[in-house]
Amino acid sequence: PIGLVSFEATAVNNNSVRLNWETSSEQNNDYFVVERSLSGADGWVEIAQVSGAGNSQTPLYYTVLDNMPLNGVSYYRLKQVDYNAQERIHDMESVYIDIAGVSDLVIFPNPATDLVTLKGDLVSLSTFKLLNAMGQDIRLNVSSYKQGDGTLVLDISSLTSGVYMVKNGTKVYSLIKQ
Template sequence: MLRKLFSCLFFYFTTTYTFAACYSTGNGNWNNTATWLCNGVNAVPGCGDTIYIQTGHVVTVTNQNNYFGIPGCAPMHIVVYGTLQFTNGNKLDLPCGSSVTIPVGGLVQKSGSGGGSSTLIGICGVNVWTAGDGPQPGPISWGGPPLPISLVSFTADLKETTVLLNWITASEQNNNYFTIERSNNTIVWEQIGTMKGAGNSSTTLNYSFLDKNPFSGISYYRLKQTDFDGKSDISDIVSVNNFNIELISVFPNPADDNITFLLMSKEEMTCTINIFNALGQVVESYNLNIKKGENKIRHSVNKLSSGVNLIGISLNGKFVAKKQFLVGQ
């Protein structure tokens, strides 16, 4: 019995929890596992985690989340690139040492009517924001030390067969270097390059990196910023579509009898053409062999209803291009 007890105690004191980097997956509830990917797994953020609400995402707090009241709860760090909102009377009460950072473009706000001191963000038992303060846009930081860099923008643009990454910092503090990471699923990431940081700067700086071998399909990118003391922080995620086919135009638009789809392809391939009506129902679907370069596809609209229709092109079951067009009366 004593041996079993010792084994259990040894396991307890030698097992550590791995804190996660949690990214929002879209609009959702803070306490819903589907809202988050934490170290690649759907899970609700917890003690010690670093949480990123991504650009364009709205995460809503509908519970009274009292992390401050959990014994031994490690500091949590929240970065709001999108929107963090609270329904009436609900809160995030974070442990001591935590921080909430809202970069430019981010927002913390109350959802709906009502509000006051019961709807709040607290750190170490002290309210840093309440609904009575009104909507709080970035840039602002509460709690722990501010992010070592103030990232104004991070973009990815397809340039023929390469992807050009650009990012701008408004200021840098103790910034050693950037690591550029790439993924095809936002779960497994690979390092594709590094770039020296400015150390300390209070002026706007521009950085660029060229990915010469992006994935075929969607490539996701993020920046990992590392301090001189080894601490790191991760940016929002950006992406590009690198498909070998592009739907240039449809004409005439509106069409009465026939319509022409102009496609450009980097290689010979077989794609699937789908025609949808205004209700999103597939009206016609067929496979088409296309050649490298320009392709003009003439299509009769006799079977299509008047009004808005849509052409969608897919490769291997994935839509890669679409355009709306009108059919006349």
């Protein structure tokens, strides 16, 4: 139905998110739905609906602005709906917004495949734990790539796909390994 070239989510001035996408072609494309989630796994909420071109063989560009973004990391995805109501969900993008100006712990990109960055106050190898589904600390299974200024980059390529927990002090955050 569509040839999706790109889908991008970008923070704008720490108070909104710009979502851009490009199609190379469209066939029977009724409309697009942009959805947002706090977890990236469930709880998807429609934030915008944009009419499609129907049928087109030329590149088309679309933009939506989320003026009410969530604080912290949010996930956005693009859903395309045909005239016959058949839906297709396309790529997911994550973006970080610090509305309050006070950062906690940010994990990005999330989901991740190889490298993941932990950013926030008091982030160091001595204060965080990486837990598997059984609650075991497996941080020795990953190597630290770079550390400094409240930022820690981890190589998680050796981990199997799944959901992991990052514990920083008393707070726990999800990390999804693709």
